[in-house]
Amino acid sequence: MLSDLTLSEEQKAVREAAREFAEKEFPKYAEESDREEKFPFELLRKAASLGFVGLHIPEEYGGQGMGLLAYCLAVEEFWRVDGGLGMILSTTFGSEMILMFGSEEQKEEYVPPVARGEKICCSCFTEPQAGSDIAAVRTSARRDGDNYTINGVKTFITNGSIADYYVVLARTSPGAPKRSMGLSVFVVERGAPGLEAKKLTNKLGIRASDTAEVYFKDVAVPQGNLVGVEGEGFRQAMDFFNLTRIHTAFQAVGIAQGAFELALEYAKNREAFERRLADFQVTREKLAVMRTKIEAARLLALQAAVEADRGKPDPGLTAMAKYFAARVAQDVVSESLQIHGGYGFMGDQAISRMYRDVRVLEIYEGTREIEVELLARSLLGELPSKLGAVRRHPLR
């Protein structure tokens, strides 16, 4: 990997440690976890014992305090070997919301066990009628004295059936003047009466990752479980995604890199017309373009992560990185499969699994279209982004 211009010695060491771990451990689980749609608990435990799980979470909350970029580098290396298994680094997904907006008590209670990999967190935004349009959330949280009572259905929730903590976006003020107003975030614990989850099976890809529908039937949570400010849920969710989309960009860089390596190896060894595939000009161009796109995507992802580590993620740079990296990953994985020919299609090769796994990257954490929209808003000054700082051309 070339783009390490900005990496510290420590970050390089993290990347290498993650690479070694994934290279040696993932092959033991990849095929079976995918086929059986089995969450790799054993692998999670191993990764957690080595400190990979809470890399980005501050030390005072049980994490490794290494910053977002270090975490992202581990994500990239894990996804390079297998995307579904790479999702073990998303068992902290949602804890970022508590870290950004939660009270001190909430941070101390919920974050450390998640950072240590002992508990699993999930984030519940999406509903059957509210995906990209999360302001369409109908799940309600009604204030009853000292409690809120939550009712509604969430779907496509990563870790939904295995989570210990559920970070939930719900409507607290049904009559608010705008749909994006009157939303709030809560944390609900597994086992709360009325909370149920059903694992969704037969996904196209990342089948090692758990995805579930989550039901809230009169789930009572104390007021102390409100995360952040009542009515600010939408804004909090946007800030949350500005951060978490960055590691999604690294998921994309990782899987693209993995697919490229498989393609290169295959092209050097497979012969047709008495030559190696790597000797055909067409294949050579494919490899050259694939590698260039990956490097460009990696640099954008690095830029977004460095920006976040400097203080605050930039929504435009994050959207750019996530949009581009996810796009590149589709192209690269598809071209890699093309180079593998029928052997790639028949399903027993890692590239077949990558072809299924990669697809989710343009859907979750903001669809491709939503990233483009966020980019455009950034350019036009409708979002607080550096991309809005455009000079006027002298020949206008």
Next chain:
Amino acid sequence: MRIFVLVKHSPSPESLLRVSADGKSLDPTCLTYDINEWDRYAVEEAVRLKEKHGGEVVAVSVGTNCDATLRKCLAMGVDRAIKVPAEPGFDASMAAEAVVDVLKCEAFDIVLSGFMSQDANNALVGALAAAKLDIPFATAVTELSVEGGEARAVRELEGGYREEVALPLPCLVTVQSGINEPRYVSIMGIKAAKAKELKDHPVKLGDATVSTERIYAPPTRRAEIISGAPLEVAEKLIELIRSKGVLR
């Protein structure tokens, strides 16, 4: 116990190999480097000895570019690291001389190294260093224990045989792969490594004992398919074997 372990930051045998323009060296740009595979086992064995007997493990590496590998050792549980900023290349005697220069300034009970390095596969540095220090050594060790002032080592011999030897301390052993299962580098280890000492030990090395005349890719050998009637094929085959000097 004072344990030293010799490690090399060395090119992976899976790297792309390109001969440099001078025809005498490998072009380093295409090489991927890592801790030498055998040294990983040596480091693990050294750390295990310390965990059992207490004491200190010190890693020593010769090379101008070996910081990452030394930091990896520190992250795996080595206590401090010494870098000898010299480039002996494939000159095993010079590399051994550099290591010995360090060891002469330190007190040690046992020195571990990998059986060989993954680039040149010479398996020389350990043995040469032991000879220069005039201490007993054992190579290709697959089991090791230290008790009552001596090291007991099981060595791997040709043909699946084993040999058990006892060496009075201080001694040197070169470790065969598979002696243990090296631990993964943990994030906690990486953080702990930050506070550990990594110091330079400059040396003045003597004259080279090896000079490289030429490095080249071996000529590609082609397979030949012998066709024809069985009798014809057999005759051609015998002729071929004879021409290679196998049959007289």
